[in-house]
Amino acid sequence: MKKILLINDGSTAVGLAAKLALQVVKAMQAEILIVQTYGQAKAHPARVLAGASGLVEEGLQPETDRLSRLLQQLNDGFQPVISLEEFPVTDASTMADMALRTDCWMIIRGCGKMPPGYSPLDFQSLLNRLRCPLLMVPENWSGDWVRRITYMADLRYCRQNIMRYLSEWAIATQAGLSLAHFSKKGLVPIVESYGLRLFADIRRQLPGSALTFNNIQEPDIHRALDVLINGLHNDLLVLINHRVHFKEIIGERLTSQLPAGISIPILLFPL
Known part of the structure; x- marks a missing residue:
């Protein structure tokens, strides 16, 4: 158990x-x-x-x-x-x-x-x-049931073990699971057709999961984060320690307080 x-x-x-x-x-x-x-x-x-x-x-x-x-x-x-x-x-x-x-x-x-x-x-x-x-x-989380989970990553660096973990949770709680692509700083943004091919390969390995793909075009990560939380009404955000976007969103170090713009729970995976 x-x-x-x-x-x-x-x-x-x-x-x-x-x-x-x-x-x-x-x-x-x-x-x-x-x-x-x-x-x-x-x-x-x-x-x-x-x-x-x-x-x-x-x-x-x-x-x-x-x-x-x-x-x-x-x-x-x-x-x-x-x-x-x-x-x-x-x-x-x-x-x-x-x-x-x-x-x-x-x-x-x-x-x-x-x-x-x-x-x-x-x-x-x-x-x-x-x-x-x-x-x-x-502390400012609404307390609502988690129905939308978003893993924010560069699709080219998506971790399959994390996707399997999230898929198991999403299936058990009947939540939607989204893979939100935001290109790593310094890399060329992916075109939609290439992103969809990469996403199709990932989805094939996660049968039973209500997995969707969101190719974020907004270049400012903080604006993109605001859209994910307040525009698309995601209930939980997923990041990886010291990997793509962690420093930009969390800062140099994780402290006992989350950044002011994060009003939903955030799940942080170790390396």
Whole structure:
């Protein structure tokens, strides 16, 4: 069974991250591992079932209790298994090791304000160490069900393993999946006919997926991003760490906050 790791570092957006985590878990029939990284001086692993009358383990911090109860309220009858681990002193290396040890399918984190006195993880360092993608949820996300997923890449550098991952998720959640081509800086833009041939080769390898192709002609990547989010109403954006368009959209380093123009969750794949 797949496992989704939900980071609870005290961010004010953790509730939105929990809401999206339940969407993913319900679609993929996965488990949730909540990792709380603040608020307690000693680690206390516990195990609960969402939808139960309350937490059966003692010694849990109020914030852990609150988040678990929030998951119960959001589950809409679905009852995923929820594991709880509390690690008040952690870093990117420890978190990456935990994701590897638990064979994590995805990590989710809400990008909101932090509690006074607490510093977020170094998320660029974490992403550099991961083998699974990191889903960052902005505080201004609407909370709607993810129905349109867009992988933004130069079609000539499209990663088939990422397309298979996204296709599996899209099929499970009945979402549309789009491959948005934006030419890498310095390369000649592809003509439509060549792009369609490349896309046809990719689509043949993903049977069952509602995959579409969008050849973006807008030369300004920030305008193109605005069209993808606000014009075409995509619900989730996909990028690859340190690859085409990552630096242009995210910046020099991934921080605990997403750029102001990103109002939808963004899924970041490691190299």
